[in-house]
Amino acid sequence: MSFPEGFLWGGATAANQCEGAWDIDGRGPAESDVLTAGSVTSPRLVTYRMPDGTTGAAPRWKGAPDGAHREVLEGYRYPNHEAIDFYHHYKDDIALFAEMGFKQYRMSISWSRIFPTGMEETPNRAGLDFYRNVFLELEKYGIEPLVTMWHFDTPLHLEEELGGWQNREILPYWDRYVRTILEEYRGLVRNWLTINEINNTIQFLGAHKPATDEDYQRAYQHLHHQFLASAHAVKMAHEISDDYRVGCMICGVPHYPLTCDPADVMLAQRQMERCVLYCGDVQAKGKYPVYAQRLWNEHGVHLQTEPEDARTLAEGTVDFYTFSYYMTTCDTTHEVKETAGGNMSFGAKNPYLEYSDWGWAFDSLGLRYYLEMVYDRYEKPIMVVENGLGAFDTVEEDGSIHDPYRIDYMRAHIEEMGKAIDEGVNLIGYTSWGCIDLISAGTGEMRKRYGFIHVDLDDEGNGTLARSKKDSFHWYKQVIESNGTDLT
Ligand code: BG6
Numbered sequence: 001m002s003f004p005e006g007f008l009w010g011g012a013t014a015a016n017q018c019e020g021a022w023d024i025d026g027r028g029p030a031e032s033d034v035l036t037a038g039s040v041t042s043p044r045l046v047t048y049r050m051p052d053g054t055t056g057a058a059p060r061w062k063g064a065p066d067g068a069h070r071e072v073l074e075g076y077r078y079p080n081h082e083a084i085d086f087y088h089h090y091k092d093d094i095a096l097f098a099e100m101g102f103k104q105y106r107m108s109i110s111w112s113r114i115f116p117t118g119m120e121e122t123p124n125r126a127g128l129d130f131y132r133n134v135f136l137e138l139e140k141y142g143i144e145p146l147v148t149m150w151h152f153d154t155p156l157h158l159e160e161e162l163g164g165w166q167n168r169e170i171l172p173y174w175d176r177y178v179r180t181i182l183e184e185y186r187g188l189v190r191n192w193l194t195i196n197e198i199n200n201t202i203q204f205l206g207a208h209k210p211a212t213d214e215d216y217q218r219a220y221q222h223l224h225h226q227f228l229a230s231a232h233a234v235k236m237a238h239e240i241s242d243d244y245r246v247g248c249m250i251c252g253v254p255h256y257p258l259t260c261d262p263a264d265v266m267l268a269q270r271q272m273e274r275c276v277l278y279c280g281d282v283q284a285k286g287k288y289p290v291y292a293q294r295l296w297n298e299h300g301v302h303l304q305t306e307p308e309d310a311r312t313l314a315e316g317t318v319d320f321y322t323f324s325y326y327m328t329t330c331d332t333t334h335e336v337k338e339t340a341g342g343n344m345s346f347g348a349k350n351p352y353l354e355y356s357d358w359g360w361a362f363d364s365l366g367l368r369y370y371l372e373m374v375y376d377r378y379e380k381p382i383m384v385v386e387n388g389l390g391a392f393d394t395v396e397e398d399g400s401i402h403d404p405y406r407i408d409y410m411r412a413h414i415e416e417m418g419k420a421i422d423e424g425v426n427l428i429g430y431t432s433w434g435c436i437d438l439i440s441a442g443t444g445e446m447r448k449r450y451g452f453i454h455v456d457l458d459d460e461g462n463g464t465l466a467r468s469k470k471d472s473f474h475w476y477k478q479v480i481e482s483n484g485t486d487l488t
Helices: 086-100 125-140 156-162 168-186 215-239 260-285 291-298 307-313 364-376 402-424 470-479
Strands: 008-012 045-049 056-059 104-108 144-150 191-195 245-251 255-257 320-324 330-331 383-386 427-433 453-455 468-469
Touching: 008 086, 008 144, 008 255, 008 383, 045 470, 086 125, 086 468, 104 427, 125 144, 144 168, 156 168, 156 260, 168 215, 191 215, 215 245, 215 260, 215 291, 255 260, 255 307, 260 291, 260 320, 260 330, 260 364, 307 320, 364 383, 364 402, 402 427, 402 470
Parallel strands: 008 104, 008 427, 104 144, 144 191, 191 245, 245 320, 255 330, 320 383, 383 427
Antiparallel strands: 045 056, 453 468
16 A cells, blocks of 8 residues: 555645635735736736826736836726635535545635734734634544645735835744744644745746846845745744644646757756755755855846854754645757647647646656655655646536546546655655635636535636535545545
8 A cells, every 4th residue: 555544635725715705804915815817828917006096907927017006906806805715614615625534634824814914013813713713623523734824925015015025024024923823823733834836936937028137136035035934934833832843835847858958958957956946955955055056146146145044044944845746847958849838837848748728737757756856855754735637617407517637637646646655755645736616826717626626606706606526526535535545
């Protein structure tokens, strides 16, 4: 049997993509609240107001113009505001997770529910109580929470006042938030993740438009502050409770060379370092890797650091390594005939793979490749905390939803996880992404569905929000019941 006893099967969501209730019970706006909906071909927009009062919307990758303040405006639809209203449905949703047999549920805390602007001296009690109730509900069913401290939703006020992660002054506010939740949920939570897909800042830089040296300077500085934030969180967690274990969270996209031209092989290795390994190396090893200096030199980056930073990083290494896995990508120095396309998917098209409707490559073997590589590198327990297929689903007249494509996708990935375990990888958990349909982070769509549980909600915000079970619900239940031995 590949999967060890106690393997943490489950599912994953993020506050901003499922909770809704964006302005209820004292919650302040977050950066995800000023994003409109897009699609696979059109970007999400960020809405803003200029100092002279004029308003506008710009592609998210471009950002608001200089001098603008991001703001929620009349006349735009913001899908994260209501999302699937987990805030008011959490009891029913958790009951469904329990019915599937979840051992673990990955979720995140919305920082602006706890500190509405990020700058208050005291936390918002209603926000703290909401998560306490969620944890108590999970406890009722013996489901372990795995809690992400930051999942794409810095309080908007901190973004606007300080410039967000760009500014080192964010750290004391972060520390206050983290200390508050670590103290509040002692005894209810054991496992934490610091920053979701921390490497996105660097891996998507230059994907939409060529990046300047100044962009690189900003990106590496932003990451330096997040590394410190993550290290602070690890240290605080260990001081506050012996039970606490803290992990990093990396967007795990392996880079393959498109051809066996050594120049392609070298390029893929360098892309892998920059886009993926850079962050995990700092968080798992507690120092910048040797190749970091080369990456900075390439763009004339001068990291602004304080003398104590090296020690902070060394003392804040994570206890375990986690990552999301959806696809692989190809790099080449040659002219590219076909690109992968799609949202958040770039590079040359791999002729050996098939692609989803959103342009993401199906590559279950790539999951094993990645697992074996990072386990060899860090030798820390690993969890796959996101994986799944975003697809169109059809609700039949009788209400049933047949999603064999999702089952096939997951079966193939779970098989590869089993093989990695057989190879000696200490894989301890798996939480599939969007175990209940939610708002897509990349496109803001609802129709890009990942769930075992369908939510009656469309891209225009219409629907009853009723939950129903897809075929994959019953399949995943059986996978968990058999501890991964029955994947039929
Ligand atoms: C990861 C994020 O990028 O992938 C999630 O951590 C996100 O927040 C998931 O939802 C899938 O991406 P998308 O764009 O399909 O929602």
